[in-house]
Amino acid sequence: xxxxxxxxxxxxxxxxxxxxxxxxxxxxxxxxxxxxxxxxxxxxxxxxxxxxxxxxxxxxxxxxxxxxxxxxxxxxxxxxxxxxxxxxxxxxxxxxxxxxxxxxxxxxxxxxxxxxxxxxxxxxxxxxxxxxxxxxxxxxxxxxxxxxxxxxxxxxxxxxxxxxxxxxxxxxxxxxxxxxxxxxxxxxxxxxxxxxxxxxxxxxxxxxxxxxxxxxxxxxxxxxxxxxxxxxxxxxxxxxxxxxxxxxxxxxxxxxxxxxxxxxxxxxxxxxxxxxxxxxxxxxxxxxxxxxxxxxxxxxxxxxxxxxxxxxxxxxxxxxxxxxxxxxxxxxxxxxxxxxx
Numbered sequence: 001x002x003x004x005x006x007x008x009x010x011x012x013x014x015x016x017x018x019x020x021x022x023x024x025x026x027x028x029x030x031x032x033x034x035x036x037x038x039x040x041x042x043x044x045x046x047x048x049x050x051x052x053x054x055x056x057x058x059x060x061x062x063x064x065x066x067x068x069x070x071x072x073x074x075x076x077x078x079x080x081x082x083x084x085x086x087x088x089x090x091x092x093x094x095x096x097x098x099x100x101x102x103x104x105x106x107x108x109x110x111x112x113x114x115x116x117x118x119x120x121x122x123x124x125x126x127x128x129x130x131x132x133x134x135x136x137x138x139x140x141x142x143x144x145x146x147x148x149x150x151x152x153x154x155x156x157x158x159x160x161x162x163x164x165x166x167x168x169x170x171x172x173x174x175x176x177x178x179x180x181x182x183x184x185x186x187x188x189x190x191x192x193x194x195x196x197x198x199x200x201x202x203x204x205x206x207x208x209x210x211x212x213x214x215x216x217x218x219x220x221x222x223x224x225x226x227x228x229x230x231x232x233x234x235x236x237x238x239x240x241x242x243x244x245x246x247x248x249x250x251x252x253x254x255x256x257x258x259x260x261x262x263x264x265x266x267x268x269x270x271x272x273x274x275x276x277x278x279x280x281x282x283x284x285x286x287x288x289x290x291x292x293x294x295x296x297x298x299x300x301x302x303x304x305x306x307x308x309x310x311x312x313x314x315x316x317x318x319x320x321x322x323x324x325x326x327x328x329x330x331x332x333x334x335x336x337x338x339x340x341x
Contacts (some may be wrong), residue, residue: 001299002280005212010204018179018287027163029201030176030284032269033262036200039210040132040243041077043139043155045224052142055227057246062138063107067114070121071137076131077244078232083120085128087191089115100169100193103133103140105146124244125233129197138194147195159213161206167192167199176202178266179287186226186265186288198264204282207271211280214273229258229275255306261293270296276301 001009012024047053055074059081060066068083075081086106093113095101111131118126136147143150147199148166158165165251167175193199213219231241231248241248249257259272268293269284281299283292300306 001282001302002208002211003303004278005208005215005280006083014287015286016176016286018183019185022225026205027203028167028270029163029174029203030286031167031178031199031201031264032230032265032271032284033264033267033337034129035207035260035262035269035284036198037132037262038201038245038260038271039151039200040135040139040196040208040213041152041157041228042220044073044077044135045220045228045244046154047139047142049221049224052073053138054304059138062141063134066107066110068110068117069120072122073135074244076120076135076226078242079125079127079131080122080232081128082117082121082124082126083128083130083134084115085120086133089113089277090191095190097190100190100230102196106130106133106194107137112169113149118165124235127242129194132197133194134196137258138145139196143292151200155210156206159206159209159219161209164202164206166195167201169193171201176286178264180266183287198262204284208280210232211271211273211282215278224264227308229256230286247308251306253305255304257300257306259296263288268292272296274300274303274306274330279303317326 002005010026011113012026015026016024018027028224048055053073055072055077057073059071059073059076060069068081071081071083086109089096090101090106090109093109095239118128139150140147144151148168151166153162165171180186214225227248228244229248230243231250232243233241237251239250239327241250243258246258247260249259255276257272258275259270262269266288267284270281272281273279274281281296283296285292303312
């Protein structure tokens with residue numbers, strides 16, 4: 001936890017690999033899953049600021065002939081594109097799960113398989129990892145660089161995020177492993193090489209550097225950040241909403257939390273910004289536990305009245321968990337449970 005950029009509480013416990021004896025330290029990078037979506041979103045906003053693209057650009061500008069009309073870059077950022085979630089449509093397709101899928105593979109299935117959209121573009125919020133996979137591809141098309149290279153050169157290095165990287169197969173030896181709640185290793189699977197929606201490995205200190213950069217117009221100007229922290233899905237009345245790459249908790253008493261939680265395999269992450277108090281809360285783990293999310297919620301009230309009209313057990317920013325597939329069952333419909341994402 002930090003206030004005004006200064007750390008007021010910092011603690012590391014446990015092991016970076018439960019099969020070994022090395023302790024978790026301040027420099028141990030954790031996969032933060034969907035908590036990496038705000039970082040992808042900021043990279044897009046930076047390109048908008050540099051006039052390399054517009055939020056209102058049609059994605060057909062980057063993916064000609066894609067059979068999902070009417071979608072803009074902004075709709076990818078705020079999950080209003082209506083695009084189906086690749087985390088589900090790839091396992092339910094004829095994809096060989098012994099082969100790792102890439103961002104381009106996701107795009108090619110959209111072209112050739114044309115999985116059914118969730119909603120018409122721009123009409124409804126529908127959380128889909130596909131949106132951020134396409135955003136990473138847009139960054140690659142504009143920059144001419146791979147997404148991991150671009151992010152290192154334009155986001156991580158300038159902000160001094162020295163222990164942060166976007167995972168590729170080349171990083172397999174330095175990537176921190178994750179574990180089930182019963183301490184068994186969570187093995188990699190065929191969706192472990194897609195990025196933009198996930199696959200950022202980082203530390204609490206590096207995320208704090210990212211957080212603090214968002215208070216400076218020198219990195220992203222205020223008008224773009226204001227747009228990022230604006231709610232766009234008002235179909236139903238709720239304290240929950242979504243901006244441009246950020247979950248928003250907007251309480252009846254006027255309090256606002258700008259945040260993103262994440263889960264992938266045995267990794268959990270919580271990253272919350274209480275901008276009224278200039279407070280940052282970051283919790284991450286490599287052995288699956290719901291406690292990380294509940295602990296983040298409890299931390300809010302240390303600094304202000306964030307519980308009014310809000311029940312932390314009634315989250316709306318959850319999405320179904322993709323069950324691990326097997327070669328015999330990967331085409332069957334995936335059972336649904338609820339989780340943070």
